Structures are given as structure tokens and as C-alpha cells.
Amino acid sequence: MKPPQARANVFVEATKSISVSSDISNPPFLRLDPRLGRRGFLAGAGALLFAVALEDSALAQGKLPQGNKDALLFVGVQPNGSVVLTCHRSEMGQQTWTAMAQILANELDADWQRVQIVQAEGHPKYGNQNTDGSRSVRLNFDRLRLAGATMRTLLEQAAAKHWKVPPSSCEAELGFVLHRGSQRKLNFGELVEAANKLPLPTASQVKLRERKAWRYLCHDIKSLTTPSIVKGEGTFGQDVRRPGMLYAVIARPPQVLGRPKHVDDAATLKTPGVKQLVKLPNLEAPVGFKPLGGIAVVAKDTWSAIRGREALEVEWEVGPNASYDSKSFEQSLLKAVRKPGKLARKRGDVARALSSAAKRLEAEYYVPHLAHSAMEPPAAVAEWTGDRVTCWGCGQTPQKARQTVAQVCGVPEANVTIHVTWLGGGFGRKSKPDFFAEAALIAREVKAPVKVVWTREDDLQHAYYHTVSAQRLEAGLDATGKCVALLHRTAFPPITSTFVAGATDADPGDLRLGASDTPFDVPNLQLESGQAEAHIRIGWLRSVANIYHAFAVQSFAAEMAHAAGRDPKDYLLELIGPPRTIDPNQEGAKYDNYGSPLKDYPIDTARLAKVTQEVATLAKWGRKLPTGHGLGIAAHRSFVSYVATVVEVAVDEQGRLTIVGVWSVMDAGTVVNPNHCESQLEGGTLFGLSNALFGEITATRGVIDQANFPDWRVMRMHEAPRHMEVKLIESSAPPGGVGEPPTPPAAPALTNAIFAATGLRIRRLPVFGTDRIDRLKLGTHR
Amino acid sequence: MTIRLKVNGKVHDVDVAGDTPLLWVLRDHLGLTGTKFGCGVAQCGACTVYVDGSPRRACVAPVSSVGNKPVTTIEGLEGPEADAVREAWLSLQVPQCGYCQSGQIMSAVALLKKRPAPTDTDIDHAMTGNICRCATYMRIRRAIHDAAGNLKK
Numbered sequence: 001m002k003p004p005q006a007r008a009n010v011f012v013e014a015t016k017s018i019s020v021s022s023d024i025s026n027p028p029f030l031r032l033d034p035r036l037g038r039r040g041f042l043a044g045a046g047a048l049l050f051a052v053a054l055e056d057s058a059l060a061q062g063k064l065p066q067g068n069k070d071a072l073l074f075v076g077v078q079p080n081g082s083v084v085l086t087c088h089r090s091e092m093g094q095q096t097w098t099a100m101a102q103i104l105a106n107e108l109d110a111d112w113q114r115v116q117i118v119q120a121e122g123h124p125k126y127g128n129q130n131t132d133g134s135r136s137v138r139l140n141f142d143r144l145r146l147a148g149a150t151m152r153t154l155l156e157q158a159a160a161k162h163w164k165v166p167p168s169s170c171e172a173e174l175g176f177v178l179h180r181g182s183q184r185k186l187n188f189g190e191l192v193e194a195a196n197k198l199p200l201p202t203a204s205q206v207k208l209r210e211r212k213a214w215r216y217l218c219h220d221i222k223s224l225t226t227p228s229i230v231k232g233e234g235t236f237g238q239d240v241r242r243p244g245m246l247y248a249v250i251a252r253p254p255q256v257l258g259r260p261k262h263v264d265d266a267a268t269l270k271t272p273g274v275k276q277l278v279k280l281p282n283l284e285a286p287v288g289f290k291p292l293g294g295i296a297v298v299a300k301d302t303w304s305a306i307r308g309r310e311a312l313e314v315e316w317e318v319g320p321n322a323s324y325d326s327k328s329f330e331q332s333l334l335k336a337v338r339k340p341g342k343l344a345r346k347r348g349d350v351a352r353a354l355s356s357a358a359k360r361l362e363a364e365y366y367v368p369h370l371a372h373s374a375m376e377p378p379a380a381v382a383e384w385t386g387d388r389v390t391c392w393g394c395g396q397t398p399q400k401a402r403q404t405v406a407q408v409c410g411v412p413e414a415n416v417t418i419h420v421t422w423l424g425g426g427f428g429r430k431s432k433p434d435f436f437a438e439a440a441l442i443a444r445e446v447k448a449p450v451k452v453v454w455t456r457e458d459d460l461q462h463a464y465y466h467t468v469s470a471q472r473l474e475a476g477l478d479a480t481g482k483c484v485a486l487l488h489r490t491a492f493p494p495i496t497s498t499f500v501a502g503a504t505d506a507d508p509g510d511l512r513l514g515a516s517d518t519p520f521d522v523p524n525l526q527l528e529s530g531q532a533e534a535h536i537r538i539g540w541l542r543s544v545a546n547i548y549h550a551f552a553v554q555s556f557a558a559e560m561a562h563a564a565g566r567d568p569k570d571y572l573l574e575l576i577g578p579p580r581t582i583d584p585n586q587e588g589a590k591y592d593n594y595g596s597p598l599k600d601y602p603i604d605t606a607r608l609a610k611v612t613q614e615v616a617t618l619a620k621w622g623r624k625l626p627t628g629h630g631l632g633i634a635a636h637r638s639f640v641s642y643v644a645t646v647v648e649v650a651v652d653e654q655g656r657l658t659i660v661g662v663w664s665v666m667d668a669g670t671v672v673n674p675n676h677c678e679s680q681l682e683g684g685t686l687f688g689l690s691n692a693l694f695g696e697i698t699a700t701r702g703v704i705d706q707a708n709f710p711d712w713r714v715m716r717m718h719e720a721p722r723h724m725e726v727k728l729i730e731s732s733a734p735p736g737g738v739g740e741p742p743t744p745p746a747a748p749a750l751t752n753a754i755f756a757a758t759g760l761r762i763r764r765l766p767v768f769g770t771d772r773i774d775r776l777k778l779g780t781h782r
Numbered sequence: 783m784t785i786r787l788k789v790n791g792k793v794h795d796v797d798v799a800g801d802t803p804l805l806w807v808l809r810d811h812l813g814l815t816g817t818k819f820g821c822g823v824a825q826c827g828a829c830t831v832y833v834d835g836s837p838r839r840a841c842v843a844p845v846s847s848v849g850n851k852p853v854t855t856i857e858g859l860e861g862p863e864a865d866a867v868r869e870a871w872l873s874l875q876v877p878q879c880g881y882c883q884s885g886q887i888m889s890a891v892a893l894l895k896k897r898p899a900p901t902d903t904d905i906d907h908a909m910t911g912n913i914c915r916c917a918t919y920m921r922i923r924r925a926i927h928d929a930a931g932n933l934k935k
């Protein structure tokens with residue numbers, strides 16, 4: 001691994017400046033009355049406060065949303081000179097606190113030591129708080145910069161007025177405004193009062209800091225959370241404590257939509273420490289974010305609750321999902337992709353091109369259910385006062401938590417307050433706030449603050465799983481081996497099924513993740529989707545459908561290369577083709593580009609080719625390898641960023657596999673913090689390799705077979721590669737996603753490497769089964 | 783029953799069942815939430831503490847088995863190895879979400895106390911019981927080597 005080190009101005013050489021789409025004549029923020037202070041946010045009145053509009057709220061028209069007299073305090077400079085930022089996105093290790101603060105502090109040229117973060121509660125006034133989709137920076141970069149620059153301009157103007165000098169002779173530096181001519185300086189706090197009396201500057205007066213003057217952006221600023229973490233400080237959802245709090249664990253129906261038929265609670269009530277039992281409402285379809293139902297055991301501490309649950313005898317009504325058997329379902333999914341599906345993208349005439357091709361090949365791929373298994377299992381605390389409830393928890397989507405709590409408790413949303421703690425990993429599981437609703441329901445019954453603790457068994461057996469998928473790819477090659485036709489069929493129980501009971505059609509939202517946006521330069525291309533029913537709760541998991549789509553497409557690219565007798569890297573570059581941009585909408589796809597306009601974030605084949613070439617160079621692709629070693633490559637665009645990965649494996653005669661090295665290159669446009677982006681690139685790649693090596697959730701009679709880490713396996717230290725190198729492409733393009741894009745190419749790079757080493761083509765993940773026998777079934781392959 | 787415990791140099795009396803794992807006594811009764819719950823079956827290492835100076839998985843250590851042996855948690859972890867590990871963790875920006883890192887740090891410090899210059903294989907053995915789902919393994923390994931190097935100086 002390249003050591004992260006202090007690097008000044010990594011990206012200073014970039015020539016093009018970032019375009020800011022926000023228009024200063026219609027500013028995306030509102031300056032607030034300085035008399036507005038708020039508990040816990042700004043210590044004193046008199047601060048320079050800006051409420052930054054998030055997306056298309058009323059603020060964009062210069063109006064406060066109705067009913068929010070409590071003010072939208074988003075960024076401010078306090079009279080004591082400190083800069084406060086309300087972070088409305090959830091911190092789960094992606095370093096969003098640090099990144100948001102860097103963007104603001106950079107434009108203000110604040111003193112980094114005087115930047116404070118306040119975690120926002122869940123409220124619509126903060127705009128989009130769904131911390132998913134790798135978009136916290138993407139959504140907030142421009143508006144935070146513009147707000148910071150405007151505040152800086154006001155502070156500079158206030159200083160100029162005070163000194164009676166031209167504003168152009170004053171500039172902010174590290175929390176002060178300096179007058180160049182006289183060496184005088186005033187700190188931000190001293191200027192706040194005067195700045196508040198000035199009119200908002202005009203568009204021509206506000207200048208974003210030039211790239212070469214960036215002090216915090218694109219620099220390896222240290223994380224704001226790490227100093228607490230290394231001391232065991234900081235509050236995660238599982239760590240919340242309230243006076244008089246009780247603890248609950250829940251016996252949930254083993255099958256989704258199951259319900260208790262008969263409960264014998266005698267032994268539970270005799271368990272020391274157990275206070276009472278609470279029956280949760282039975283779940284009705286669609287499952288949404290509602291609790292699964294079951295019986296909560298409430299006790300004086302977590303252990304008593306766990307013991308009480310162990311003593312509980314429940315006979316369950318299994319419900320409509322007891323027919324689900326993932327083994328037989330695998331076969332039905334494969335059948336679904338063997339017949340034509342619903343057309344989702346079409347270029348040219350695939351059927352004709354296939355029939356006239358010099359060579360044809362086909363392959364089927366399968367990726368099982370996966371679980372997030374964040375190291376912190378879900379947890380939330382709820383506390384009622386009258387008909388109002390306050391919750392604390394590790395939520396990725398606090399507004400959804402607020403809605404869900406209101407809905408299941410039958411109270412107005414205005415009566416629900418959601419505080420967001422740190423998240424001990426999210427990976428999409430904590431986007432589903434069912435655990436907040438459980439806490440609220442139980443706390444109301446027991447009339448005391450209650451923490452709902454999910455155990456690891458609860459987490460693995462009652463997740464919102466990554467869906468299960470089958471895909472079939474067919475290709476036609478011409479006499480030179482060039483791909484002239486590509487058919488891609490995909491079938492999976494859609495995430496839509498969580499929200500619409502019985503939904504079986506693939507959603508464009510799933511297809512756009514690595515299927516309807518395949519950037520290959522082939523004259524005939526067709527995407528079809530099959531139908532599949534969900535029998536367990538399906539949800540987002542880090543990089544979502546990109547996991548299986550990239551696995552199939554990037555494996556098949558290597559299979560085509562092999563059939564053509566070509567080097568896989570060269571062949572992949574040929575498939576990516578010449579530099580151009582692609583709009584899948586022109587070929588019948590419903591493609592929303594991760595919510596970002598294609599004009600700002602095009603599908604740019606030059607960037608995909610570049611990361612591919614760079615990673616090949618980094619891994620010394622083409623070098624002579626020892627016997628039993630193999631290199632595999634894969635490249636994939638997701639969340640508007642580009643990642644290519646090379647994996648080197650060694651396989652011995654017994655089929656034992658070692659990941660010798662991993663190289664990964666990412667082009668995420670402008671990056672706020674290179675070191676933290678590299679950390680995501682390392683971790684996201686290993687997350688993908690962990691899933692590919694070991695990840696498989698299975699179900700029998702609708703019940704998940706895996707219960708804890710012995711049977712659900714994730715990568716450990718000795719299974720991580722000893723050698724890993726990552727690299728970011730220097731770019732002045734607008735910022736793209738970082739947390740998820742590293743994951744998709746990891747699995748196909750691994751299986752392509754295994755093929756190169758052994759001739760064994762793995763089309764069904766994971767590489768190793770749940771039997772813990774870590775040997776490849778080499779057979780006659782070597 | 784009332785059980786007397788010595789944690790981070792302080793004596794506490796807690797009223798819990800004797801089979802209660804040390805983890806829940808620390809977290810729920812003493813408010814020492816730096817020690818994390820990850821699996822409850824000694825598989826993930828998030829709950830690693832020292833009992834009488836040796837690493838234990840607090841989630842499977844009945845509080846009655848601790849007796850009068852001193853307990854050290856991340857909140858009370860100190861000494862040259864702890865300083866070196868924390869410094870390396872900060873310098874290399876090891877943590878992502880941070881939830882497993884209390885346990886990682888407890889294991890890493892215990893390793894360095896036993897082996898001041900650990901090999902990669904030593905690190906594999908000592909750290910394989912600590913899962914990091916963010917997969918910060920590359921940086922953990924490097925940080926342990928760095929901490930060992932800095933301790934020698």
C-alpha cells in the first residue's frame with residue numbers, strides 16, 4: 001500500500017476550473033436574522049448565519065419553508081470566531097463530517113482548528129438527508145462553496161469598511177481578514193456584527209477561491225472523528241444512554257410476514273432483570289420500513305433481555321414466504337434468463353448479428369444474497385413525553401426514520417424528533433429505519449426510554465438483503481474476434497418489492513446500475529430483464545445492482561477475450577472503444593445517471609479507458625508471473641466515478657488461493673480529501689473481494705440459514721492481500737461518488753485472475769462455499 | 783447479586799446476574815461504551831478488553847469469572863505501546879467508521895507488548911480475530927509496523 005502522507009496541492013496543476021452551476025443571482029442560501037440563535041448550535045446570538053438551500057426547497061426562491069420558525073441554521077461564523085457547520089448527512093466512516101467542513105472552510109479560509117460540526121436531526125428542512133448513493137459531496141459541493149465564498153466576501157467587506165480601504169485590498173486568511181497595505185488584521189468573530197449589517201454581495205463581488213489557493217480542498221486533512229475513535233469516545237447508536245433507560249431485544253418472526261400464533265412467556269417473565277413483554281404489530285405487506293413484528297423482551301440491561309428472549313416459547317405462523325428456498329430459486333432465476341425478457345435497451349439488431357457471427361459464446365452468472373453486517377448492528381433509543389417522541393439512532397435516512405415512526409405510532413411527523421448518532425458502518429442497511437420504529441413502539445408501551453438492541457443474529461437473519469440474481473450473456477464475434485453483438489439478460493427480485501407488494505419487474509433504477517449503461521463499443525447491443533418474486537426483504541447494499549451487473553459484464557468481457565485469443569486488458573480497452581460520451585436514453589434505456597445531469601457527468605469512455613490503462617501500468621500488467629499466478633482486470637463506472645482493478649492470485653496444486661496483490665485506480669473527478677478517498681478505494685475494493693470470496697446468504701423455508709460470523713463469513717486480516725496499491729486520477733471534473741464505486745470491479749477482477757491462473761471460470765459467487773473448505777475445485781483445470 | 787469489579791483502576795459494585803458477560807456490565811452498568819458489541823460469540827473482537835493484562839473477549843467472559851482481576855478497557859488503555867498505536871492510527875488515518883477500532887487497538891497494543899517487532903505473520907495471528915467490515919486491514923497492518931518502529935526509537 002502506498003503510505004498516506006501529507007501532500008500539498010496534489011491537484012494544483014489541473015488547468016480547468018470547476019464550474020459552479022448554482023447561480024449567485026438566485027443564491028442557494030439565505031442569510032438569517034442574527035438574533036436567531038438556537039440551542040446547542042450557536043452559543044450566542046449575533047452570529048453570521050446562512051441557511052443553505054438543499055436541492056429545490058423554498059429557500060431557492062428566497063423563502064423560508066412554512067412552519068419552520070426555528071430557522072434553518074446550516075453554516076455560520078460565531079462572534080467568537082469559530083465556524084459552525086450543521087452536517088445533515090450521516091457519518092459512517094466515509095468521512096462526510098470532514099469533507100463537508102473542508103468544502104466550507106476552504107472558501108472561508110477558516111482556521112481548521114476552529115471548525116465545529118453539529119450533526120443535524122432528521123428534518124425535511126435539511127433537504128435530502130439520505131446518506132446513500134455516494135452523493136454527499138456531489139450534492140453539496142457547489143452550494144457549500146458558494147455559501148462559504150459569500151460569507152468570506154461579507155467579512156472582507158466589513159473589514160474594508162472598518163478600515164476605510166477598498167474591499168479588494170482585504171482578504172481572508174486562516175480565520176482573519178488581513179489588510180495587505182497596512183498588515184492590520186481582524187478575526188472573523190470581530191467582523192460578524194458588521195458583516196450582518198451589509199447587503200448580500202452581488203454576483204460579480206463573490207469570487208470562488210482559485211484552485212491554486214485551495215488550503216483545505218484536495219488536501220489530506222485529518223479526520224475530525226478519528227481522535228475520538230482511538231480513545232473509544234464518540235457515540236454510536238448502540239452507545240446511546242438515557243436516564244432510566246430500559247433495554248429491549250425482539251423475537252421476530254423467522255419468515256417475513258410470519259406472526260406469532262402462540263406465546264408462552266412464563267419462563268421469560270421469571271428471568272432476572274426482565275421487566276415486561278411488548279407485542280409488536282403484525283407486519284402487513286408491503287414491508288417498507290415497518291417493523292417485522294414479534295415480541296419484545298424489555299429488561300434492565302441487554303443481557304437480561306437476551307436471556308429473557310432465549311426463555312421465550314413462541315409458535316409462529318409461517319406466513320406466505322415459507323415456500324422460499326434459495327437453492328431451488330437459483331434454478332428458477334436461471335430459467336428466467338434463458339427466455340427473452342422485457343427490452344430495456346436496444347442498439348442495432350442483436351438477433352441478426354448473433355446469427356451471422358463467426359463465433360458465438362454464452363455464459364450464465366449467479367450472485368447470491370448478501371448481508372451488510374456492519375460491525376455495529378442496528379440500534380435505536382426512543383423516549384416519549386406525552387404524545388411526542390425523541391429517538392436517537394444510527395440512521396442513514398433520518399427523515400425516513402421520522403416518517404416511519406410517525407406512521408407506525410399514529411402521530412404527526414412534527415411530534416417526532418430524530419437524532420443521528422455516528423454509524424458503525426452502514427452499507428445501506430441503516431437506510432431502513434425499521435429499528436427506530438421498533439424502539440418508539442416499545443418505549444410508548446413501557447413508558448420509559450428504551451434502547452432496542454439488534455444482536456448479530458438479528459442483523460443477519462432479519463436484514464434487507466442484497467438481492468439474488470441470475471444473468472445470461474451472449475456474444476457474437478467476427479472473424480477477427482471483435483465483438484459485434486452483445487445480449488445481456490438479467491433477473492432478480494427487485495428492490496421495488498420492498499415498497500410495492502408482489503412487484504416482480506426489474507426497476508429502471510436497478511437496471512441503470514451497471515446494465516443499461518454498459519459503455520461497450522459494439523454495433524448491436526441489447527438488454528433484457530426478467531421477472532422474479534421476492535420472499536425476503538430486499539434492499540440496497542453498497543453499490544447495489546452494480547455488484548452483480550459488473551460481475552457478469554466484466555467476467556464476460558474476459559471470456560470474450562479468451563475466445564478471441566486476445567489479452568484481456570487489450571480486449572477490454574477495445575470494448576470500451578474510442579473516447580466518446582454515451583447516452584443510454586437514446587437507445588431506449590431509462591437512465592437517470594445517479595441523479596446527476598449527463599451534461600455535467602457524462603458517461604465518458606475516455607475516463608474509463610484511462611483508469612484501465614493506469615491500473616494496468618500500476619500492476620505491471622503483462623509481466624512474467626510465477627507458475628500458478630494469474631492477473632485479472634475489470635473496469636466499471638458507477639455513481640458517476642470510474643474504477644479499474646487488477647487482482648493477482650496464486651493457486652497451488654491443492655487449489656488453495658492466495659490474493660497476492662490488488663491494484664485499484666479511481667477517477668472520481670475532483671476529490672475533497674485524497675487520503676480518505678484512497679481509504680474508501682482500499683476498503684471498498686476489499687469489501688467487494690470479501691463478498692466475492694465468501695458472501696452468501698441462503699434461505700430454507702423462508703428462514704435465513706446464517707446466524708452469526710461463524711456461518712456468515714467476511715474477510716479477516718490474514719485473508720486481506722499483503723500488497724495493495726491504490727491511485728486517484730488527478731481531475732478537475734466535478735466530484736463524483738467515492739464510497740461505492742470501488743466495490744463493483746473487485747469481484748470480476750478476482751475471478752478473471754483465478755481464470756488466468758487456473759483456467760477455472762467461476763460464474764457463480766461466492767468463490768468459496770459456506771462449507772469453509774477454502775479450496776478451488778480445480779479438477780482438470782490445472 | 784452484587785459483584786465488585788476493578789475497571790481502569792476504579793472499583794465498582796454492580797448488581798447483576800453472575801453469568802452476565804463482562805461486556806454488558808461495562809456498557810450497560812458502568813457506561814463504558816468504548817468497548818463494543820459486535821457478535822456476542824467471540825468471533826469479531828469488537829469487545830476486546832484486558833483482564834489481568836491479557837486480551838479477553840468481554841462478550842463471552844462471565845463477570846463472575848473476572849473476580850478481583852483488574853480490567854482495562856479502551857478508555858483506560860495507556861502506556862508507551864498504546865501511545866504509539868494511537869499515534870500511528872491517527873497518522874495513517876486507519877479508522878473509517880471506527881466501531882471495531884477499540885478492539886483493533888486493544889489487540890494491536892497487546893501484540894506489541896508481547897512482540898515489539900512483529901512480523902506480518904505475527905500480525906495475522908494477533909489480529910485475525912478482529913473483524914473490520916470497512917476493511918481497513920491494509921492500514922492496520924502498516925500502522926502496527928509503524929508503531930513498532932516508533933517504539934524502538
